[in-house]
Amino acid sequence: MIIVMNAPTADQIKRVLDKLTQTGLEAHYLHSCGRTIVTAIGDATDCNAAQYERMPGVDRVLSIVTPFKLVSRDFRTENTIVQVEDVCFGGTYIPVIAGPCAVESYEQFRDSALAVKKAGAKLLRGGAYKPRTSPYSFQGLEQEGLEILKTVSREVGLPIVTEVTDPRAVERMADQVNMLQIGARNMQNYVLLKEVAKTNKPVLLKRGLAATIEEWLMAAEYIMAGGNDKIVLCERGIRTFESYTRNTLDLNAVPVVKELSHLPIIVDPSHGTGSWRWVGPMAKAALGAGADGLIIEVHPDPEEAASDGPQSLTPANFCHLMQELSLLASALSRKTT
Numbered sequence: 001m002i003i004v005m006n007a008p009t010a011d012q013i014k015r016v017l018d019k020l021t022q023t024g025l026e027a028h029y030l031h032s033c034g035r036t037i038v039t040a041i042g043d044a045t046d047c048n049a050a051q052y053e054r055m056p057g058v059d060r061v062l063s064i065v066t067p068f069k070l071v072s073r074d075f076r077t078e079n080t081i082v083q084v085e086d087v088c089f090g091g092t093y094i095p096v097i098a099g100p101c102a103v104e105s106y107e108q109f110r111d112s113a114l115a116v117k118k119a120g121a122k123l124l125r126g127g128a129y130k131p132r133t134s135p136y137s138f139q140g141l142e143q144e145g146l147e148i149l150k151t152v153s154r155e156v157g158l159p160i161v162t163e164v165t166d167p168r169a170v171e172r173m174a175d176q177v178n179m180l181q182i183g184a185r186n187m188q189n190y191v192l193l194k195e196v197a198k199t200n201k202p203v204l205l206k207r208g209l210a211a212t213i214e215e216w217l218m219a220a221e222y223i224m225a226g227g228n229d230k231i232v233l234c235e236r237g238i239r240t241f242e243s244y245t246r247n248t249l250d251l252n253a254v255p256v257v258k259e260l261s262h263l264p265i266i267v268d269p270s271h272g273t274g275s276w277r278w279v280g281p282m283a284k285a286a287l288g289a290g291a292d293g294l295i296i297e298v299h300p301d302p303e304e305a306a307s308d309g310p311q312s313l314t315p316a317n318f319c320h321l322m323q324e325l326s327l328l329a330s331a332l333s334r335k336t337t
């Protein structure tokens with residue numbers, strides 16, 4: 001447990017130290033930038049952090065008994081900047097990733113890519129391997145889709161992020177794409193997490209459909225413990241009793257994760273809402289909540305999309321949204337392009 005005290009008196013420090021030692025904990029303190037940091041070592045499970053928070057001079061109490069260590073702010077206080085080619089997540093810029101849910105053909109993907117680049121997107125998305133609820137739904141173009149992704153990425157000049165679903169494909173895919181996406185359904189596929197950890201590729205780790213923030217950070221911990229700290233977290237909505245929307249976009253997760261972890265967090269309002277009509281409002285809300293980026297589905301002809309058409313923006317709607325986001329970002333002293 002760490003107790004941060006703001007300009008405390010000697011007596012206030014003594015009261016905190018005495019209380020800790022009475023509980024059987026070993027207490028130490030140090031002064032840093034006008035603050036006093038008291039560390040308590042030992043089994044703090046019986047300690048009531050709230051009691052310390054109420055003591056005079058105490059600013060806040062941090063527990064380092066979190067199950068996640070490397071991804072925690074206790075381990076690294078400054079924000080981690082994850083760089084994908086020349087695009088940075090976690091700094092002043094708020095990059096927008098856009099593209100169709102799935103790669104369907106060269107023409108469909110090229111048209112999507114040209115449209116999203118023109119509107120200001122910095123990374124291109126598109127699934128070649130699609131984890132679908134039904135085995136009878138479109139499963140993606142697989143290797144052919146990957147070839148289209150690479151060709152269009154080269155032609156249009158945007159880096160690509162695409163989902164990897166199979167641990168055996170990680171090494172092969174890491175050589176071909178700029179960022180690997182772990183989808184919501186695979187967030188707790190630990191074999192897959194350990195494989196992406198071995199690569200040096202940036203990873204977009206989506207939150208599981210029913211995962212708590214702690215479980216999600218533990219999934220990130222697997223990747224970081226395996227040697228890869230290039231992790232961008234992505235809130236994409238969770239399952240709740242609400243059925244008007246496809247998922248419930250948990251924007252609470254943005255400030256909570258930013259407090260708990262040094263990793264950047266972006267938001268996916270497309271899967272988070274399930275309808276193109278609500279993508280814009282929730283994208284703007286995500287920026288207000290402090291998101292470090294967005295991932296948005298855009299299709300040249302959403303009505304004909306092989307997957308996720310109802311939540312895909314048309315290029316014109318995306319372009320309009322990007323203009324609104326740019327204005328909003330500057331009001332927040334940040335930038336989208």
Ligand code: PEP
Pocket residue numbers: 101127131182183184185206236271
């Ligand atoms: C996707 O990005 O198209 C996708 C399948 O997302 P999720 O894993 O969040 O459902």
Ligand code: MN
Pocket residue numbers: 101102271297307308
């Ligand atoms: Mn999708």
